[in-house]
Amino acid sequence: MTDQTEFATAARKEWMGLLARAPEDAVMELWDMVPDHPAFDWLRSPEIGGVMVRGRTGGTGAPFNLGEMTVTRCSVVLKDGTVGHGYVQGRSKPKAQAAALLDAMMQTSAAGRIRAKVIDPLKQQISATKTTRAAKAAATKVEFFTMVRGED
Amino acid sequence: MAAQIQFSGGFQNAPVDAAHAFRAAMTVMARPGEIRRLTGSEPPAPLSVAAGTLLLTLCDPETKVHLAGATDTYTVRKWLTFHTGAPFVPASEADFAVGTWDALGPLNAYRIGTPEYPDRSATLIVEGDRLHQRNAVLKGPGIKDVAHLSLPDIGAMQANAALYPLGCDFFFTSGDQIAALPRSTHIRAEG
Amino acid sequence: MYVAVKGGEKAIENAHAWLAEERRGSTDVAELSLAQIREQLSLAVNRVMAEGSLFDPDLAALAIKQARGDLIEAIFLIRAYRTTLPRFGYSEPVETGEMACDRRISATFKDAPGGQVLGPTFDYTHRLLDFKLAADGGVPAAPEGAALEERTPHITGFLKGEDIIQDEAASDTTPGDLTREPMEFPANRPLRLQSLTRGDEGFVLGMAYSTQRGYARNHAFVGELRIGKVAVEMEIPELGFAIEIGEVDLTECETVNQFKGSKTEPPQFSRGYGLVFGQSERKSIAMALVDRALRWEELGEDNLGAPAQDEEFVLSHSDNIQATGFLEHIKLPHYVDFQSELELVRKLRREAEERITPKEAAE
Numbered sequence: 120m121t122d123q124t125e126f127a128t129a130a131r132k133e134w135m136g137l138l139a140r141a142p143e144d145a146v147m148e149l150w151d152m153v154p155d156h157p158a159f160d161w162l163r164s165p166e167i168g169g170v171m172v173r174g175r176t177g178g179t180g181a182p183f184n185l186g187e188m189t190v191t192r193c194s195v196v197l198k199d200g201t202v203g204h205g206y207v208q209g210r211s212k213p214k215a216q217a218a219a220l221l222d223a224m225m226q227t228s229a230a231g232r233i234r235a236k237v238i239d240p241l242k243q244q245i246s247a248t249k250t251t252r253a254a255k256a257a258a259t260k261v262e263f264f265t266m267v268r269g270e271d
Numbered sequence: 272m273a274a275q276i277q278f279s280g281g282f283q284n285a286p287v288d289a290a291h292a293f294r295a296a297m298t299v300m301a302r303p304g305e306i307r308r309l310t311g312s313e314p315p316a317p318l319s320v321a322a323g324t325l326l327l328t329l330c331d332p333e334t335k336v337h338l339a340g341a342t343d344t345y346t347v348r349k350w351l352t353f354h355t356g357a358p359f360v361p362a363s364e365a366d367f368a369v370g371t372w373d374a375l376g377p378l379n380a381y382r383i384g385t386p387e388y389p390d391r392s393a394t395l396i397v398e399g400d401r402l403h404q405r406n407a408v409l410k411g412p413g414i415k416d417v418a419h420l421s422l423p424d425i426g427a428m429q430a431n432a433a434l435y436p437l438g439c440d441f442f443f444t445s446g447d448q449i450a451a452l453p454r455s456t457h458i459r460a461e462g
Numbered sequence: 463m464y465v466a467v468k469g470g471e472k473a474i475e476n477a478h479a480w481l482a483e484e485r486r487g488s489t490d491v492a493e494l495s496l497a498q499i500r501e502q503l504s505l506a507v508n509r510v511m512a513e514g515s516l517f518d519p520d521l522a523a524l525a526i527k528q529a530r531g532d533l534i535e536a537i538f539l540i541r542a543y544r545t546t547l548p549r550f551g552y553s554e555p556v557e558t559g560e561m562a563c564d565r566r567i568s569a570t571f572k573d574a575p576g577g578q579v580l581g582p583t584f585d586y587t588h589r590l591l592d593f594k595l596a597a598d599g600g601v602p603a604a605p606e607g608a609a610l611e612e613r614t615p616h617i618t619g620f621l622k623g624e625d626i627i628q629d630e631a632a633s634d635t636t637p638g639d640l641t642r643e644p645m646e647f648p649a650n651r652p653l654r655l656q657s658l659t660r661g662d663e664g665f666v667l668g669m670a671y672s673t674q675r676g677y678a679r680n681h682a683f684v685g686e687l688r689i690g691k692v693a694v695e696m697e698i699p700e701l702g703f704a705i706e707i708g709e710v711d712l713t714e715c716e717t718v719n720q721f722k723g724s725k726t727e728p729p730q731f732s733r734g735y736g737l738v739f740g741q742s743e744r745k746s747i748a749m750a751l752v753d754r755a756l757r758w759e760e761l762g763e764d765n766l767g768a769p770a771q772d773e774e775f776v777l778s779h780s781d782n783i784q785a786t787g788f789l790e791h792i793k794l795p796h797y798v799d800f801q802s803e804l805e806l807v808r809k810l811r812r813e814a815e816e817r818i819t820p821k822e823a824a825e
């Protein structure tokens with residue numbers, strides 16, 4: 120049972136994180152292609168706010184406040200009582216709404232469909248962008264050649 | 272508990288509702304003795320509408336809240352967490368404390384500020400019986416001649432006022448009624 | 463003394479209108495879009511985010527456009543905006559060891575695991591103006607190598623194994639926040655780092671340079687400099703667990719500094735730390751040097767009286783919005799003040815002349 124819960128939490132963390140990070144255009148394009156947007160009520164209508172980002176002294180030591188980032192959040196409830204939360208980077212209320220509805224739908228029987236239509240394609244897009252940057256970085260990695268030494 | 276209770280009962284239109292509520296809270300604090308209506312939220316029991324609305328208006332993740340006595344329930348905690356994000360603390364660390372006068376306990380448990388920062392003090396939200404403009408006689412800033420307000424413990428409030436510019440400030444709530452008493456008000460018993 | 467005066471509404475209104483027109487410049491030239499600023503002036507955007515203390519590239523681009531490219535004015539706009547945001551909470555400390563690095567170099571270890579990755583750097587350019595850019599900015603795609611999946615470990619971690627570098631023990635102490643509580647001195651290291659990371663790049667650079675020129679010299683090497691993306695996680699109370707709420711670009715610099723030991727510490731390497739929003743390399747190196755200089759007391763070093771060791775001096779003057787506010791306010795009307803000054807100087811002059819004149823008359 121606990122394993123089950125942890126597994127569910129890990130899965131939810133993954134899709135919520137993905138929706139938070141993904142570019143607005145990418146989320147909205149995939150969301151618009153979902154044919155049956157569910158009816159819902161607001162538990163918390165979208166609001167824009169800040170989150171203070173923290174770092175650690177020396178990378179590993181005591182926490183310190185680095186600066187804020189913008190975040191938009193909202194919460195929805197579907198007609199069957201499923202609650203969805205959207206916490207997304209930036210200031211897009213439509214994206215937060217889509218993220219909250221997707222979070223709710225991922226907890227219902229629609230999950231398989233939403234995963235195939237939205238979550239997996241988003242994951243692929245983000246991973247492709249990341250790989251391209253890593254590949255460009257790899258091309259700038261220095262290969263050292265030892266020169267002939269001046270001794271004897 | 273249904274998930275809904277935790278999440279419902281907040282402001283319908285947060286910026287507008289909170290602005291109206293803030294105006295009411297500011298007005299009663301600026302005019303000690305004045306009683307106003309304060310609505311906009313539907314808090315879980317035992318919080319009154321006025322106390323719940325006030326908490327939603329004044330609290331956020333950086334205001335520490337003390338739930339005194341019967342107000343400290345699982346449902347109240349969940350509700351305030353979702354709507355405000357405020358952390359819960361013991362009386363000695365509180366920025367805001369809510370409960371009946373008896374539950375809030377002796378005033379010396381609360382922060383009264385420092386000479387450099389008198390604002391680093393607690394504001395108490397005292398839940399109680401219906402408010403009336405009688406019993407204590409109030410004078411001071413914000414009061415033209417004298418004002419009257421039903422106070423739970425005149426002696427304790429007088430001792431608090433004597434600490435001015437340090438001390439606590441008070442809101443009194445009952446149902447949808449709200450009144451206030453800042454530390455700057457002079458108090459004497461009617462008679 | 464401050465005396466309220468009225469007037470000038472019309473003049474101010476017209477000045478604003480002209481300002482808007484000047485900001486736009488010639489309408490024969492296409493207007494800048496925010497996307498253009500965000501993509502093509504990204505280091506200006508980064509600076510505005512770092513010193514404005516708000517990570518949001520689109521907002522920083524808007525601020526730069528509105529400020530006509532005056533970055534301190536743009537930072538001012540961002541600072542003003544951020545005060546209007548409700549604070550949803552505080553993130554978990556970011557794990558810079560998990561950074562997806564665009565750039566990662568070390569001046570101390572040639573063969574560090576993960577390698578020397580140059581990234582998009584100006585370092586080896588010849589600083590010759592490229593007139594091709596004046597005509598046509600088209601560029602071929604950058605070459606790609608084989609992307610490595612493994613994480614890039616912190617270089618200071620290798621010295622730790624030998625116990626020859628001062629340790630940064632993890633803690634969960636809640637740091638003070640100078641945007642919430644006014645700074646008091648002495649400030650602890652977390653508060654100093656918060657102040658430095660949002661401090662003026664020019665000021666922090668100047669302070670850092672002074673340590674290199676001999677004012678509290680601390681023999682810094684860049685142990686590691688890394689630039690890249692890091693995920694930001696926050697505990698969500700209504701969920702009961704932490705989720706990623708986004709990712710930010712960061713530049714991190716760790717200096718290792720030769721340290722001969724002191725009354726309290728054995729000979730070892732000590733450390734300075736810089737962490738800044740965006741690709742802000744100069745700023746993060748400078749921050750690390752100034753951080754190290756300010757640590758003289760905890761490391762048991764002597765106070766040499768150098769400006770970079772004086773935390774009250776450094777931290778009170780590093781904020782360019784505070785500084786420019788106080789500096790620029792003196793150009794606003796001080797008519798009444800000045801009238802009294804004028805009266806005073808006239809009176810002193812009269813008295814001085816009266817002292818001289820009777821003497822002359824007597825001769």
